[in-house]
Amino acid sequence: EDQVTQSPEALRLQEGESSSLNCSYTVSGLRGLFWYRQDPGKGPEFLFTLYSAGEEKEKERLKATLTKKESFLHITAPKPEDSATYLCAGGKGGSEKLVFGKGTKLTVNP
Amino acid sequence: NAGVMQNPRHLVRRRGQEARLRCSPMKGHSHVYWYRQLPEEGLKFMVYLQKENIIDESGMPKERFSAEFPKEGPSILRIQQVVRGDSAAYFCASSPAGEGSPLHFGNGTRLTVT
Numbered sequence: 001e002d003q004v005t006q007s008p009e010a011l012r013l014q015e016g017e018s019s020s021l022n023c024s025y026t027v028s029g030l031r032g033l034f035w036y037r038q039d040p041g042k043g044p045e046f047l048f049t050l051y052s053a054g055e056e057k058e059k060e061r062l063k064a065t066l067t068k069k070e071s072f073l074h075i076t077a078p079k080p081e082d083s084a085t086y087l088c089a090g091g092k093g094g095s096e097k098l099v100f101g102k103g104t105k106l107t108v109n110p
Numbered sequence: 111n112a113g114v115m116q117n118p119r120h121l122v123r124r125r126g127q128e129a130r131l132r133c134s135p136m137k138g139h140s141h142v143y144w145y146r147q148l149p150e151e152g153l154k155f156m157v158y159l160q161k162e163n164i165i166d167e168s169g170m171p172k173e174r175f176s177a178e179f180p181k182e183g184p185s186i187l188r189i190q191q192v193v194r195g196d197s198a199a200y201f202c203a204s205s206p207a208g209e210g211s212p213l214h215f216g217n218g219t220r221l222t223v224t
Binding site: 004034036041042043044045046049087089095096097098099100101102103 | 141143150152153154155158166168169203212214216217218
């Protein structure tokens with residue numbers, strides 16, 4: 001069964017305290033690993049797509065990496081405005097479905 | 111450059127009524143997807159449509175739920191005879207092309223069944 005598991009469920013950081021979020025996946029024929037950010041009451045906002053093991057992508061304080069079994073979202077020197085729920089999703093091969101994890105709720109305190 | 115537009119943002123229905131959720135994709139996008147988010151659960155795929163065609167409805171409940179994306183106008187997700195378990199946030203997403211393209215989501219419709 002296709003599955004995406006994110007850890008931790010919740011993470012509290014002090015401003016400037018770097019950390020990483022984990023996404024482990026078992027998705028048949030993975031055709032892409034997607035990261036989204038979701039703010040309360042809003043829809044998910046696209047951040048990154050990773051297609052192959054070893055690939056890395058960066059955007060401001062965020063960097064996403066991919067291995068054959070998991071992906072990491074590294075947050076460097078976070079700010080309070082980085083507080084959100086971060087969602088990971090695997091694109092299922094041969095279909096248009098994305099299989100989402102439950103997300104990691106990140107809180108960055110000033 | 112409007113994003114994916116969903117309406118209404120909030121919808122309250124009594125058990126047994128019908129709920130209609132509308133979604134206008136981003137300009138230039140011809141692929142529409144519906145996802146459901148239950149409290150404390152991840153987003154779950156429901157259906158994938160292109161203009162006038164349902165491509166994949168494997169995530170749709172077998173009864174009471176239907177979706178369409180007509181040649182003109184928004185995509186509609188219709189839930190007949192709603193029950194309390196249908197209470198959730200329903201998100202629509204669109205993409206310009208198929209497999210591998212990132213999805214762009216709307217802000218959702220929050221359905222409450224009383």
